[in-house]
Amino acid sequence: MAGQDSSIYRDTWLDRLAIGLINTKIAQALNQPPPPPTYEAFVHLSQQVLPGRTPQQQQDLIAQVLNSVIPAWVLWLIRTIFSPAPLVCELNAWFAARLFQWLVGPCQWQATLVQGQDQAWRWQKSCVQIEKCRYLAESGCVGMCINLCKLPTQKFFTEQFGIPVTLIPDFETLGCAMIFGQMPPDFATDPAAHQACLHPTTTATPCPKLST
Secondary structure (H helix, E strand, O other), X not given: OOOOOOOOOXXXXXXXXXXXXXXXXXXXXXXXXXXXXXXXXXXXXXXXXXXXXXXXXXXXXXXXXXXXXXXXXXXXXXXXXXXXXXXXXXXXXXXXXXXXXXXXXXXXXXXXXXXXXXXXXXXXXXXEEEOOOHHHHHHOOHHHHHHHHHHHHHHHHHHHHOOXXXXXXXXXXXXXXXXXXXXXXXXXXXXXXXXXXXXXXXXXXXXXXXXX
């Protein structure tokens, strides 16, 4: 279902370098030759993660890809040195808003209410507000958004970086809020677990790609 987005993206050579790296890592996980360093190839390749795999297996494969991008000793160092303090979460959001635009499109660094690990609510500038997610718009698939992006990203940052993060996609606008410092909810209670397909052909039941 690629090609749903009408936005025009002009990837820089640095963007293409990042796309080429993630394409290579996904291709290796799928035992396929690396595709060209284009976003279209990235979406096409990620579509091939779904067939024959349960949602959990899809998430595990993407977790494998993410772990292969950053050396284990770097992740250990980050977990050891940094705690999920408000300032650390704000800095993570600041970097994410600048480093991930090749993946998700234009985004803003914003303040939001966050419930920390001490259960206290506080305002902190640790939200990356994605205007219109490039990946969701290009793929047009709720299952790919949740199984290949939302859940693996939440788990990777929370467990490997030691910095909790929650992704809240808006399937009406195709935007998304990425909130650092916010523990992700259990998926059974997450509204995204009941999201219908973007283009349902029958009833608005939860997307079948979300079922186990």
